[in-house]
Structure formats: structure tokens, C-alpha cells
Amino acid sequence: MKTAAERAAAAPAPVVPPSSPKAGTTGRQGGPPWRRAILDQVRAYAFLVGGLLCFAVFSWYPAIRAVVIAFQKYTPGSAPQWVGTDNFTHVLHDPEFTTAWQNTLVFTALALLIGFAVPFVMALVLNELRHARAFFRVVVYLPVMIPPVVSSLLWKWFYDPGAGLANEALRFLHLPTSNWTNGADTALVSLVIVATWANMGGTVLIYLAALQGIPGELYEAAELDGANIWQRVRHVTVPQTRFIVLMLMLLQIIATMQVFTEPFVITGGGPESSTVTVLYLIYKYAFLYQDFGGACALSVMLLVLLSAFSALYLRFTRTDD
Template sequence: MIDSTARSTAPPRRAGEKRRLEKHKARAGWVLLAPALLHSLIFLALPTVIVVWLSLTDARIAGEGDWVGVQNYLELITDSRFQDAFIRTLIYTVVVVPGGMIIALAIAIALNQQIRARGLFRTLFYIPVITSPVAVSAVWLWIYNPSAGLANEALAFFGLSRSGWLTDPSIALPALMVVGLWQSLGARMIIYLAALQGVSNELVEAARLDGANAWQVFRNVTWPAVSPVNFFVLVTSIASSFQVFDLVYVMTQGGPANSTTVLVFDIFTNAFERLHIGYASAETVLMFLFIGIMIFLGRFTQPDRKGD
């Protein structure tokens, strides 16, 4: 009789212990997540709410200003300076993002081969990523120096005329694009290199045994294997390119003739030089909306998302 009673009460006890264990795991999970959630709340969510609120005011100093509703957004629509800055940022992004992805993938494929000093080359390509943007800008200012820079010396060596890389409005933005491409290659290369490590050697060998050439192996084996990381690289690259600022600030200050004034530099000018905090906040909100739209459109370029 006692054994029967014990057996009848055992399952409920085990069920109760299981529920307590699950609750304990849930509490432990929230405790571990708390620092990251607190960080996101303080440094992401709260500033976002403040920026959106400021964008609806005519604040000259953060925290002060009268409510103007969507007036700042209506002014931005007809603001030629904002329109030009947006177009330049869009051009910069359209060139740097796909160009950087293609070059980074090509370098990653080359450095994934059994070549001499492979580790050294990987390190050299990654160094610009961990180098201060100010130091990078200083190096490229010397390269683009109109009188004794390496770029003009190379042109002179081939018998071509010297160029005012950062003083000519027609080529100043493309010159910055080159710097942006160079600086971002390392990060994208490392991501693609990690993806290439997961490519099945058996599939590659099988494709070669079937008579596939290098392009066919890449298209049918390598590309499908690295495709899942393409969206991540695309998202981070778009966000980074749309927010380019340090190169512009150090190298050109938005010049010459505003030819390199991009969105973030225009936001900086409105906020900290003209002290139009509300107007700059509206620009910031629109910029992040544009980033979101481009990322949303970019997801449809992924083969595994076309059916979404």
C-alpha cells in the first residue's frame, strides 16, 4: 500500500521539480541577458526615442524647442543641400558596397588557397580595419597630395597628367570611394574566408572529377556555400557606407564645393555648427529609414529569400 502511494505521487513531484527547474533556467537566462538588454535600452532604444521626439521640434539646443510636428520633414523634402547629400551618399553606397563585396570575395578565395605566407597576407589585408580612421585618412592624404603624393607620382611615371584628387569637385568623391573600399576590405574578407572554410572539399573534388572548370565549381559549389553570409555582409556594408563620416571630416570637410558632403556630415553640420538640433534629428530619422529600405530591398537579392 505504501509503495503504491509513493508511486502515485512520484510523477506529480517530478513534474513539479521540472517546472521549478524550467523557471530557474528562465530566471538565469534573464539575469544573463540583463546587461545586454540594459545596454540596448540606454544606448539604443532611449536615444532613438529622443531623436524622433527632437525631430518634431525646432530645438536649437538638445532638450529645448517648441513642437513643430512634421515641419522639419517637409523642409527636408525641398532642401537642395539635403537632397544633394542624400544622392552623394547613395552613389557612395551603390559603388562601395557591391564593389567591396566582390573584391573581398575574390581576395578571400585567393587567400583560401595553399599559398606561401598566407597568414601574412591575411593580416596585411585586415590591418586597415583595426587602424584608426584618422590614421588611415592621414596616410591617404599623403597619397593624394597634389605635389608629392604617391598617386600623382604613379600617374607621372606612366606619362599621365597630375590630378587634384581632393581638390577637384569631379573626382573628390570617387577618391573617397577608393579609400572606403580599401578600408572595409579586411572585415568583409574575413567573413567570406570563414564561410569558405565550410565549403565541402568532397563536393569540390566531385565537381572537378565531373569535368567542371574553375568557374563552374565556383558557381555551383562555392557560391551556394557562401550565399548565407552575403546578406549579413550586405546589411553591415550598407549601414557602414550610409554612415560614412570620419573620412569626409578628416580628408575634405565636405569640400571642395560641397562635392563630398554626405548625409552624416550634413547632419553634423546642422547639429553642431548651425545648432539646428531638431532639423538634424529629422535628417537622422530619414537616414535610418533609407538604410532600412535598402536593407529590405537587398534581402530579395539573396537566392534563398526570393520566395519570401
């Protein structure tokens, strides 16, 4: 027989009922729910104000200031003078104005033909890989991680007509060499190749993410209907990635219309002004001619053109959800 002490030790511990919350409290730490909600909103707006201040100081204020200077005669060390539309008139009569716009439009068209189709094809190829997919993603994205000036200097050496790697490869293959960036008829195309190589990594990854979001059942249904690879791309891939394609096309047009690094580092706008773009002409007005009014007038023209194009583009490509 168990003793009284053993029976007491073996008995289960009594269950203590939880104490009821005091009157006037919510049973939740931090006060009533409405106070927590207000604090959450205050924190959210505090973070938002920080971002808005950064945009206001580094983006919006310079943009508004540039619009004001476009109507002023502004040179360093002197007080600005209001001149109305004289800066726009002066820029329009500049012989390089037409050349810069022609080069920019040709560069944009070539970038769409080369730099828009190539990333899409590469994304299709990467999407079909079954082995070493991650490795090839890294390889494709590597050029994006190189600073633009560094990649431009590398390509400048690559295009050197004497000891450059491009002409050395052509000589090895017993093919005629090229002047590349030293020829007025090949310089712009050479810069398009540089810009495509340097920027297509991010575009490829975005396309690849869009392709992997397409349901596999659609491809299986197309295969059962006897569709070949080109028909699957046309009737399944392109419609399913239409929104991404249209948005990236808009962003690429806006980016290529503002090309500056490649002409500045590789060709310096030459030869024979064949690579002078609008942004490079803005640089010349501001830092070579010390005419900040003319530079801002050109900037306003580019802003108006890109804004109008973006609005029309979004209007004509808008579809229902």
C-alpha cells in the same frame, strides 16, 4: 612460514560499502534540481538585463529621443517647442538635401562595385594559398585595426596633389597625375577607395571562413566533370556562399549609406559639395547650424529608408533552410 603479523599485512584491505544518502536529499550538492535550475535562470536573466540596460541607455533612448526632437524646434539653452512637420519641410527645401542624397547613393553604388567584389576575389586567392596563409590574413586585416580617423589622415596625405605618394608614383611611371580629393569629379571615387581599403579586412576573413566551410567533395566532383576554375566558382562557390554574400551585401549597403568619417576628415564635404553625404549634412545641421530638429528630421528619413530597404531586401532574398 609467514608469521601472523606478515599474513595480516599482506591481506587486502576490506572494502567499505558507500553509505546510502540520507532520506530527503538528492545525492547532489546544491540542493534539489529544481532549485539549481531556478538559480541558473536567474543568473542568465541577470546578465541579460545588464545588456538590455546598456542598449536602452545608449541606443534605444537616443533613437526614440531623436524621433521626438524631429517634431520639435530644439536649440541648446532653450525649451523645445512642438512644430509638427516643419523640420521635415525645411530640410526638404534645403538645396544641399538633394545633393547629399545623390552623393550618398553614388557612393553606395561605387562601394558595391569596388568594395564588394574585391574582398570576395581576395578571399578566393587566400583560400587557394598553401604557404604563408596566416601571414597574408594578418596583412589583409591590418587596416581594420587602424582607427578610422588615423587611416583617413594617412590617405589625405597620400592624395595630396603636390607631394602626395599617389601622384609621386604616377610621375615615376610617367603617367598623368590626378587631383584626387581636390577635384569634384574624382573626390567621391577617391573616398570609396579609402573606405574599401579600411574596411575590407573583416569582410575578406568572413568570406574566407565561408569558403573553407564548403565540402571539398563538391570541387572534386566538379573537376571530374571537367569544370574549369570559373565554372567551379560559378556553380560551386557562389551557391554555397550565397547566404553569407547576401547578408554582407545588406550590411555593406547600410554601412555605406551612413558614411561620414572619410568626407569629414579628408574633404570636409568639398570640393563644391561633391562629397557631402546625408550623415555629413546631419552633422552640419546639428553642430554648425545648431538646428537639432532638422538634424533629427534627416536622421528619421534615413532610418525609415534603411528600414524599408532592409525589410524588402530580406523579403526578396529569403529562402527556405
